[in-house]
Amino acid sequence: MSNKIKKIGVLTSGGDAPGMNAAIRSVVRTCAYHNIECVGVYRGYEGLMEGDFKEMNARSVKDIINKGGTILKSARSKEFRTKEGRKLAYNHLINKGIDALVLIGGDGTFTGGMIFNEEFNFPVIGIPGTIDNDIYGTSHTLGFDTALNTVVEAVDKIRDTASSHNRLFFIEVMGRDVGHIALNVGVGSGAEEILIPEEDLGLDRLVESLRRSRQSGKSSSIVIVAEGDKIGKSVFELKDYVDENMENYDVRVSVLGHMQRGGAPSCFDRVLASRMGVKAVESLMEGKTNYMVGLLNNEIELTPLEKAIKGKSKINLELLRVSEIMAT
Amino acid sequence: MSNKIKKIGVLTSGGDAPGMNAAIRSVVRTCAYHNIECVGVYRGYEGLMEGDFKEMNARSVKDIINKGGTILKSARSKEFRTKEGRKLAYNHLINKGIDALVLIGGDGTFTGGMIFNEEFNFPVIGIPGTIDNDIYGTSHTLGFDTALNTVVEAVDKIRDTASSHNRLFFIEVMGRDVGHIALNVGVGSGAEEILIPEEDLGLDRLVESLRRSRQSGKSSSIVIVAEGDKIGKSVFELKDYVDENMENYDVRVSVLGHMQRGGAPSCFDRVLASRMGVKAVESLMEGKTNYMVGLLNNEIELTPLEKAIKGKSKINLELLRVSEIMAT
Amino acid sequence: MSNKIKKIGVLTSGGDAPGMNAAIRSVVRTCAYHNIECVGVYRGYEGLMEGDFKEMNARSVKDIINKGGTILKSARSKEFRTKEGRKLAYNHLINKGIDALVLIGGDGTFTGGMIFNEEFNFPVIGIPGTIDNDIYGTSHTLGFDTALNTVVEAVDKIRDTASSHNRLFFIEVMGRDVGHIALNVGVGSGAEEILIPEEDLGLDRLVESLRRSRQSGKSSSIVIVAEGDKIGKSVFELKDYVDENMENYDVRVSVLGHMQRGGAPSCFDRVLASRMGVKAVESLMEGKTNYMVGLLNNEIELTPLEKAIKGKSKINLELLRVSEIMAT
Amino acid sequence: MSNKIKKIGVLTSGGDAPGMNAAIRSVVRTCAYHNIECVGVYRGYEGLMEGDFKEMNARSVKDIINKGGTILKSARSKEFRTKEGRKLAYNHLINKGIDALVLIGGDGTFTGGMIFNEEFNFPVIGIPGTIDNDIYGTSHTLGFDTALNTVVEAVDKIRDTASSHNRLFFIEVMGRDVGHIALNVGVGSGAEEILIPEEDLGLDRLVESLRRSRQSGKSSSIVIVAEGDKIGKSVFELKDYVDENMENYDVRVSVLGHMQRGGAPSCFDRVLASRMGVKAVESLMEGKTNYMVGLLNNEIELTPLEKAIKGKSKINLELLRVSEIMAT
Structure with missing residues (x-):
């Protein structure tokens, strides 16, 4: 050299x-x-x-x-x-x-x-x-790899509550322009649906998917939503939409926020x-x-x-x- | 028996x-x-x-x-x-x-x-x-003890970012009527201020305290806020207040939410x-x-x-x- | 299909x-x-x-x-x-x-x-x-990826003690025939030396390396040893060797064992x-x-x-x- | 003042x-x-x-x-x-x-x-x-409290392997003169037996207890042993004893060691x-x-x-x- x-x-x-x-x-x-x-x-x-x-x-x-x-x-x-x-x-x-x-x-x-x-x-x-x-x-x-583990651990914790109460959770994770975190964490945490900036799933499909999920015997559900999801609704708006369009759902929202950036x-x-x-x-x-x-x-x-x-x-x-x- | x-x-x-x-x-x-x-x-x-x-x-x-x-x-x-x-x-x-x-x-x-x-x-x-x-x-x-550890670990992660960017963070933790989590986590995570339902600190004192904290050489700050804090403002309103009343602060908010309930x-x-x-x-x-x-x-x-x-x-x-x- | x-x-x-x-x-x-x-x-x-x-x-x-x-x-x-x-x-x-x-x-x-x-x-x-x-x-x-994180976290904990007491630690990790865990964990935990089945470093080089490490101002050291290390000495024999051949070293041994296999x-x-x-x-x-x-x-x-x-x-x-x- | x-x-x-x-x-x-x-x-x-x-x-x-x-x-x-x-x-x-x-x-x-x-x-x-x-x-x-969590997490990991293989594990934890860690971790990890310096359980009772445990339908077992256990046998000697005196047991040993001292x-x-x-x-x-x-x-x-x-x-x-x- x-x-x-x-x-x-x-x-x-x-x-x-x-x-x-x-x-x-x-x-x-x-x-x-x-x-x-x-x-x-x-x-x-x-x-x-x-x-x-x-x-x-x-x-x-x-x-x-x-x-x-x-x-x-x-x-x-x-x-x-x-x-x-x-x-x-x-x-x-x-x-x-x-x-x-x-x-x-x-x-x-x-x-x-x-x-x-x-x-x-x-x-x-x-x-x-x-x-x-x-x-x-x-x-x-x-x-990236660290953030995936941090988020998956947080979602695991939320699933404890989701399962105990038969709830549906919308969890917002980082990713304004890209869905890498949402996609990997969605698969890694066993989420029922994953909403990302790259694909417009559409609200109808989401509702359809949640219905099917419940019919198949699932009592709780997790939906992972990237910040910049293509549907263009915040997790709070998604909650409202489901509250209005689906019966008997106890819907909650969690925005994981800045803790996703930190940690060993x-x-x-x-x-x-x-x-x-x-x-x-x-x-x-x-x-x-x-x-x-x-x-x-x-x-x-x-x-x-x-x-x-x-x-x-x-x-x-x-x-x-x-x-x-x-x-x- | x-x-x-x-x-x-x-x-x-x-x-x-x-x-x-x-x-x-x-x-x-x-x-x-x-x-x-x-x-x-x-x-x-x-x-x-x-x-x-x-x-x-x-x-x-x-x-x-x-x-x-x-x-x-x-x-x-x-x-x-x-x-x-x-x-x-x-x-x-x-x-x-x-x-x-x-x-x-x-x-x-x-x-x-x-x-x-x-x-x-x-x-x-x-x-x-x-x-x-x-x-x-x-x-x-x-x-209670588990939740304290869960929250302290999350705050530790947020502090990584706070320290790296010289930021002020308002972090909302559970506790609608009581400040046990906020108080212990505040001490355990080394927060600069702790806002709880049992005491009305007042916004002035908060601003004063943050000013003093900065003057003493601290470049970042964490304020732990119980959901039911007596001041009666949400973490988002607190952020707005500081944004308006203090200069040169980069203020962020994190609501820890349901992950506080779960985990081993x-x-x-x-x-x-x-x-x-x-x-x-x-x-x-x-x-x-x-x-x-x-x-x-x-x-x-x-x-x-x-x-x-x-x-x-x-x-x-x-x-x-x-x-x-x-x-x- | x-x-x-x-x-x-x-x-x-x-x-x-x-x-x-x-x-x-x-x-x-x-x-x-x-x-x-x-x-x-x-x-x-x-x-x-x-x-x-x-x-x-x-x-x-x-x-x-x-x-x-x-x-x-x-x-x-x-x-x-x-x-x-x-x-x-x-x-x-x-x-x-x-x-x-x-x-x-x-x-x-x-x-x-x-x-x-x-x-x-x-x-x-x-x-x-x-x-x-x-x-x-x-x-x-x-x-494999999970085990790396498990081991790195354990080594991080041991380093707390190593640093506090200016000690040298030999830490045995899994890997009877291959050094993948030792090699990655060694780099990931900042170990001073890594002993693996694929390479015979030789005891002399190990001692030499530890001496250099101390001279450069390091007060504590971690050596990661794969189970099947080529030198052919157990971590306990390595400790004895260093005890005999180097002065003023406080040498300890840790065999991480089966915990490496478990966990989420x-x-x-x-x-x-x-x-x-x-x-x-x-x-x-x-x-x-x-x-x-x-x-x-x-x-x-x-x-x-x-x-x-x-x-x-x-x-x-x-x-x-x-x-x-x-x-x- | x-x-x-x-x-x-x-x-x-x-x-x-x-x-x-x-x-x-x-x-x-x-x-x-x-x-x-x-x-x-x-x-x-x-x-x-x-x-x-x-x-x-x-x-x-x-x-x-x-x-x-x-x-x-x-x-x-x-x-x-x-x-x-x-x-x-x-x-x-x-x-x-x-x-x-x-x-x-x-x-x-x-x-x-x-x-x-x-x-x-x-x-x-x-x-x-x-x-x-x-x-x-x-x-x-x-x-003390931190060490309890560190040890319980390690035992949880070992139990993954114990359960998967129907094994019996002797796990040595710190405590040369006192059994506080062993006792709390034993209860906290759901161990079948706990051996401490304060009580001489006797080897016969240990074997008896393990037999009963197996008869009750348990397929794997964890025994927590304090370093200074009164029986006076190391975990390795305990393993040998069980190997000789009980049939059909796959017995393993883990000495947790110095990682118990470290960590946040x-x-x-x-x-x-x-x-x-x-x-x-x-x-x-x-x-x-x-x-x-x-x-x-x-x-x-x-x-x-x-x-x-x-x-x-x-x-x-x-x-x-x-x-x-x-x-x-």
Whole structure:
């Protein structure tokens, strides 16, 4: 490996996700392993524009592999969308002697990084960190697997009550634009129906499906609803609709909310984060830039940032069919 | 022990709570141990009025000690509040040869049981099962300890996000009339403020407290709000108020909802349920009736049902003070 | 699909694994969906030879998707290795009118199934269920992902003590012949060293590595050791060796044992089990036999049983390198 | 309150326990609340003799309430048992201007503290932190409740395997001198037998009990064995004994080990730690010394250290009876 890179910065940006700390740790340790200096940037692009930096060595990241959130903190930045903002950031990087950046985040993070790279020819590599799994070029984003377990455990708890009271529950899970969480959690928790942004099931089919479910002897039901479900009704409106259109249903609603983002990462996410961090740093060392590292067929591969942003992460339609069969 | 009781019925009623299954198991096994027949009644007083019974032996309750919810299912019954409903129930009990009832539930359950006892002189003993801990005559109701752990784990997850983004979170927890969950969880999760039904803190003090918290260097804050908080504003209204009255706060809301009721019971709740079930059955065998079993100073004691219903479960004011000190 | 299959039997055999119940559920529900009868066989091949069968319908498998172990129970059978034993089994299947079998288990289970298929031309499809992930033809066996999380959580707990006391811990995890669990858990828990059956690190390197680890400022260390580690020393012998050859080390040992096999399956394992069950039943319906369903590049694919048995599941050597870098 | 105390030191000593960090946090924040300076002492009495101190303020203890282990680290010290060692410690305290000590630990910690107090008339207050619950003067030591949940969850997992294979498991849990963990976990996990240091059940009764258990239709069994069980046989010897004296048993052994000490504290332990820390600091402020704070009848009370050390923590014999009834 050629090694013109002497100092690498790392930041987390956008919504936090479990595994971000494990990725930070991996970037820092890989730098240490290759005798590259490493600098943590606080609060994403905000801190980049303020020069809110901290030198990090191998010991700076001990005991964080199993922590949710991000020790570098995260933020969404409007100012970085301006040329002036990015110029500020560039100056801080040059002053600090930083040669390249590892960006941990999602779509927005990568878009910012790509523009920054184009304007200043500054080397950047992205690591996909978001529970939504909505990034092209990786089968799993950091935090997705953990979020699935967190949500499934919560739904298991709600099912205790649903079963005890013969109730119908609408449970809203994260996923404004994509149904990955809803789809996997729906199958994993044995939900009777799954409503996602990608498919308009229609209210009639929902009601029909619930009727069939009850006739088949089920005394309680769980419907998993992605935030951005195509039907376009909130879980509260769905409850009202069922209350009006079906008799003898005791319908309840639960919005799982922010707890879905937190918690200790799963083993899968920790391992994935460790692998991605190594690949990100070593790719920069090899002179590569403007790529995202991702998991493709269980290998860590590079995808151009542009593709990662523009490509569409597709849901596994097989899962919809599996879900339908399981709801028999 | 005199032993005129030959057959005991057991039911769960009202909201389900972790530990109810462990209590059912204990009642059934204690009956088996003393060669008393045991009959499970489904869906609380509903099933009682319908004669929805099932003979249970020691093996009927295997592998349920660690399950949330209630295998006997639960319901709230309007009809049992009528004399006719209770007469129906009495007839089923006599026909089935049942001599006494163990009632697992809360206030409403016990009120029904007490009236039933008065009208038909039918022996009943109550076991307090509700996550709210709002029953007089026991320091802990079944499910309370489990719910505290469930909620604290959820708040821990939300704090990951709060800390990563420097946010303020209002988190609504169960407790319409009492603040036990909010108070303990507030202290246990290190919340900055705790809003409960028993005390009107006032919005001004809340804002003041949050300002102080920020000045002292805290970058994120958690406020735990009981459903029935005295201020009388929902978590969403609290968010709006802070949005309007404080600058530079990124305020979010999370309503934990029904997941608080479910899950595998804690060791404490399993042990408590086991002890309570033994005491309930053996008290009936000793000819006692119209009592609730409860935990007082770590011993299982009897309290007359009437007292249990009318008495007021008081929150530990020391905890409010501890909370204030911890928020330093 | 042609549909000559009218009745399918399903059994679990060998060591139990989280996700087996989810797979049973999927097989039963997929049968119900396609109007095929389904029969559960108890205790694996033991029950097959005894005709210990139970008719199962869609409701028989409710509330088991999140349960560890197997409701059909499992066993290892010597008698099924004899021609007489298998003949007994065949007769029971014919008498019961069962047309095909779904076998959930590992190597031994599949070997039995393949021989049975050859002798009696009886259709069989295997589903890989074992926490060890030691089956060729699938990137993940059922239970593997859950076991990783279980072990990582246990190691996290031990690290609390290790860090508090500046100790070195040798932790033995499952894996007699393969190091998948050790390798992933080692990376996921941030272990300083990982000892696996596939590589002989040598005791000298281990001691060297621990010395370096301490010099770099680490005050505590975790070494993950697979049961069948190539060095050939038990964790207790490793402790003795370090006690003798290194000064000032407070060395402890923990053998995680059987708890690694149990627990509620992760979302990943539940989804995988659901997908595999559908594929197994539908493959039988399509006239396929003597295959194993497996996960390859995130798709469910078929591999001939013979290949699945003879092929070698390889560890990801990249992970060894990642582990070394992370231990910086 | 009189307030001659200006600076308080806090240390953790002996085996670590969940809740110790929450107690440290409480001591530090209570000091801050009362404008008392606070100094953390590293590695218990070892650090005291070396002057390994660190000034702590309210922000030093953020985000530790939910962490297992102890950020101040712990150690067992031989030198502090000598007069010279204690003199060293005293000099460091005087030099640093520390007026009083809060000691978090168990028997050994308190013995050291009491002697130190006698020799130098130096104010000390103890907080009982140990998972064993073997301290007189408190119904619960810090970490006990958490350990119960940790162990019960592990036993639940093992039961998955036990049930699936119709096995008998001997599970060793912590408790060299006292059976609190074994007794509570035995009842909480539905064990068939519980072997503790306080009672010699005898091997014959054990075998008899297991036979009866099997005859009653149980297909699998769990026996919980405290480390210091009175029978005096290790779990491995127990297995051998049953292997030799009972037919058709598939007996396995699991030693849970150090994972029992770790993990995030339960809500109960966090609240208890918070209350104890407040009481410890405020007692010192009131001029009290040589006491231990403890939980008695749900109130925080003081017990003279001497009594806490010499008194005997008694197991709840009612639980043994409950266990026997539950094993019906």
